[in-house]
Amino acid sequence: MTGLAPADRPAPARIAADDLRRLAAHIDQVLAEGGRPSVASLAAAIGLPAGEFRRRLEATIGIGPRALLTGRQIAHLRERLLAGDEVTDALYAAGYGSSSRLYERGQAALGMTPGAYRRGGAGVAIGWTTVASPLGLLLVATTAHGVCAVYLGDDEATLRDALEAEFPRATLSRGVARQEWVEAAVAVASGQAGEDVPLDLQGTAFQQRVWRALRSIPRGQTRTYAELATMIGQPTAIRAAARACATNKVSLLVPCHRVVGSNASLTGYRWGMERKRRLIEMERQSSGGLP
Known part of the structure; x- marks a missing residue:
């Protein structure tokens, strides 16, 4: 035999919470x-060989080292821009070596130029x-980069x-960038699998990790808030x-509607418990999913 089949190989060990905090502090x-x-x-920084570190990080929080680093950089960039720093100062404070690199990566993550943010x-x-x-x-709002809001009412x-309250300084107009983005939201609101569409969703590195974990919960299933925290390694x-x-x-x-209370109670949904109940049921x- 040449080795275990992929399905038989033990899962990589996870990175401990203290090591994750040490890693973030180092970055x-x-x-x-x-x-x-x-x-x-x-x-x-946490005493692992590079290859083992990469495997454990992906097993713990679902992303690799470069994605983690980029998330921390974007979080620093946002903090400095919102604190009033000039773009050039924020650029170097966030570890970007040139303005072209900042606009190349920063705009993709912020959904707009750093100056506009x-x-x-x-x-x-x-x-x-x-x-x-x-x-x-269903209200669906988009920028040129993707869907930035989906509301129910x-x-x-x-x-x-x-x-308007959520985006007080933006220019709002009727009409969306891509109709298929709207169709994806309608599909999910119908209990079906929607197409994977680009999102223009701004948030801290922690929020982005939570939102990424939410998108990994299979349709028809739910997770508790404790399980969600464990999914991101914290x-x-x-x-x-x-x-x-x-x-x-x-x-x-x-799909934040797929997260429930510790006793599977339907809690904490902005659009109402009845909508959350119906959506999970649909x-x-x-999908034939189980609770």
């Missing part, structure tokens, strides 16, 4: 000094539309006001994970 320190840590230095989204064009769904009226005026961060669910602007496409019926 923050290097970024604060104007550098960008290498994968080897990340592994060394610093101004609270001023000048960003957001198109929106409403459409009927089994859960009521009973009347268009209320949903439009909520969008089993004690239950309340923080719940807050990240509450700040998710892209309902349905980032997903289970269409």
